[in-house]
Amino acid sequence: MSKELIHLNSISKSFDGQMVLDELNLTIHENEFVTLLGPSGCGKTTTLRILGGFATPDTGSVIFDGQDITKLPPNLRPLNTVFQKYALFTHMNIAENIAFGLKIKKKSREYIADKIRYALKLVNLEGYENRMPDSLSGGQQQRIAIARAIVNEPRVLLLDEPLGALDLKLRQEMQYELIRMKNELGITFVYVTHDQEEALTMSDTIVVMNQGYIQQIGSPESIYNEPENAFVADFIGDSNIISATMIEDKLVSILGARFACVDTGFGHNKPVDVVIRPEDVELVSPAEGTLQGVVSHLIFKGVHYEMEVNAGGFEWLVHSTALHPVGENVGIRVDPYNIQIMNKPESEDEEAVAIDI
Amino acid sequence: MRNALKKFYIALIFLFLYAPIATLMVLSFNASKTRAKWGGFTFKWYAQLARNDDILRALGNTLLIALFSSVIATVIGTIACIAMNHMKKRTRTIMMGVTNIPMLNADIVTGISLMLLFISFGFRFGFGTILLSHITFNIPYVILSVMPRMKQLKPSIYEAALDLGASPVTAFFKVVFPDLMPGILSGFLMAFTMSLDDFIITHFTKGAGVDTLSTKIYTEVRKGIKPEMYALSTIIFAAVLVLLLLVNAAPEKKDKNRHPV
Incomplete structure (x- = not known):
């Protein structure tokens, strides 16, 4: 430097x-x-x-x-x-x-x-x-x-x-x-x-x-x-911020499903926030997915489709160039290195606030 | 038909508004001494006026007082605007209200209170007291015309000048002052006009032996109206009219430069 x-x-x-x-x-x-x-x-x-x-x-x-x-x-x-x-x-x-x-x-x-x-x-x-x-x-x-x-x-x-x-x-x-x-x-x-x-x-x-x-x-x-907290993740770009539990090193439970990740050192059964960027969510057939859900919204954005998938009680924001029509049953898969684990905010100050532009 | 009626109505309004002044102007060129008949066109009353030392002295006083009082009021008023601009909104609104009151106040009240003030502080009545009172009633007019400009001013202009190395004083005179100029100019002209045609306040604050044009005319008219006075009144009217046209034209011209479409 x-x-x-x-x-x-x-x-x-x-x-x-x-x-x-x-x-x-x-x-x-x-x-x-x-x-x-x-x-x-x-x-x-x-x-x-x-x-x-x-x-x-x-x-x-x-x-x-x-x-x-x-x-x-x-x-x-x-x-x-x-x-x-x-x-x-x-x-x-x-x-x-x-x-x-x-x-x-x-x-x-x-x-x-x-x-x-x-x-x-x-x-x-x-x-x-x-x-x-x-x-x-x-x-x-x-x-x-x-x-x-x-x-x-x-x-x-x-x-x-x-x-x-x-x-x-x-x-x-x-x-x-x-x-x-x-x-x-x-x-x-x-x-x-x-x-x-x-x-x-x-x-x-x-x-x-x-x-x-x-x-x-x-x-x-x-x-x-690698946003350090939910505020940063939310402020920089679209993202899915989900409450989750870190079961052990490199394994996190998101909405009841177990996802492999690459983060270590958070402890056992520790509540965390996970950030998954919409372009990192892969939609596959229900059998192949870690989590199963239904497409609830679809918007054409030019470069990609923006979809919302209701899975595990959470509206997942998904960007994909492949079209999945509303109502289709899909599976959700995320590569381990695309899952960003963050500590829960310690003070209220760190929590995301409404962004007024 | 409707249009013709509209034009007639406007003509009527202007007739009522300006008939007295027009009569005065016409009479000032009337060669006959009586008001009853037209004795031919003449400039002789104007010529006599020019030879009347009392009148000329009064004219001199009027112009000096108008000039000094409007210059001083412009300086004070502009400084006041700078201060008010930095106040909190609430304080500023109160201050604006306070400065507006003297304008709405009846002249006779202002005149008498200034007279009482001067007496109680032992001032000697004369040129100085007239000047002081004119400055007093002129300040609100300056504030009234500078303040809107002040509010339009972007604070970043001043900060930008500081940022580029200008000291606060240089920054004010190089970038803030030019932006305020149209407001300051029209405030000055308004103050000048107000001072020029004031009678009541001057009447109460002048001493014996000092006269402005308006108080001089008043004294002369009490002795009997001479046609010279018509000539003098016509001149004053024309002067004020020209000044008012200037006041209205000054900021407009500047605004046109500002927003070329």
Whole structure:
């Protein structure tokens, strides 16, 4: 792992007696694309604002490259922010917007002109120097906001749901562009979003947050494939989360049927949660299945069929390219390595909450 | 038929509204000294007006007071808006209500209470007391026109400027102030107009020997109406009309720039 750049040291913050962040610890490395992911109100934006200097933590400290910057005002921090709603200066043209930070730093005219050209090229908007922000589309405005931030050569770029206001197609394009920019610039990105797909696509590291706590930190693959608790499993993608009993190492009883799995060390006859992704549920003939059930719903989703199968008193969500009509008797089979075992949540905080987007 | 009726009705409304002023304007160009008959077109009353030192001094006072009071009220009002914008919603609503009251208050009440205040604090009546009272009644008008702009302002604009390295003061003048400008400008013009045509409050807070145009006209008219006064009133009306047109035109123009379709 590369050099440690930012360390959030047991940060707590509350607004009007409402705890937003509780003893949060987080380390961000140089040249990392870190995504803070969680439902609204989970504290991800507050964390970003504390990094940017727009909010002061009640307790704890922000260490940047070995220095405590907790009390440093935003204008003196070596970070730049791309705001949720662009926040372009509407009375200035694009070139003036991009030059804003450089003019304050009293850079030479040639330097600024050079930087504007370079930044516009980077965001694929060459020739837009004299346009006014209002004459640009949402996606273009967001790119200008990014250009305006990066010309200051920040060590870290903070992005607060920058793609939230864009339509799906544009959002996907921008995701690829952000990854490209990050690789070209070689700077650290801290990205806030509630969109799990965005997080999975772009991040090196995902920090899943809920109710002021970090639920899990890991690579997109580990977050998706090995969620540590029911909240993470539920928040990242569709999944079947089922109460089960761990009979012994590598054997779990789900809804009364015994499934082989690969997890060990949970003890004997211990209540656990299991997560099985819908694409990992195999539908076979009833005789071949570990569990038998009936297809109750069927929706065509394009790439696959989405089915609900009533088996063992649980509605299993199943994604499959093979069609099984409603009413068909099927068997359910799951490969051992596709069964993810999780401890039951210890506190209520870890339980899944309604996701409001 | 219906349309013709509608037009007739509107014409009637405007006739009643503007007939008195039109009469005044016509008479100000009447060569005959009596109001009863038309003695030909003339500018002589305007010319006499221009030679009347008392009137000119009053005009000077009026313009100075209008300018100073509206500038000072604009500064105070804008600062007040910044403060109110950072208040909690409840406090802000209460503050807005409090600032609105002086506007709804009868001028005579405002005038008398200001007079009493000045007396009890031992102020010497004169130019200064008129200026102070004009600032007082102008502030609410400034707040009324700046506040809506303030609310439209995205807080992220200010934060973005800070983020790009601007100090709080630079951030305010470079990005917040330009966005507030249309509101500040129309607030200033409104305050200027209000100050220009105030009579009642000025009447109660002016000292002997200091006059604005409106109090001067009042004194002159009591001595008997001279055609010069028609000319003066016409000029005031025209000036206020122009200012009001400016007030209405200023923010609209800016808005058009903002939202090109």
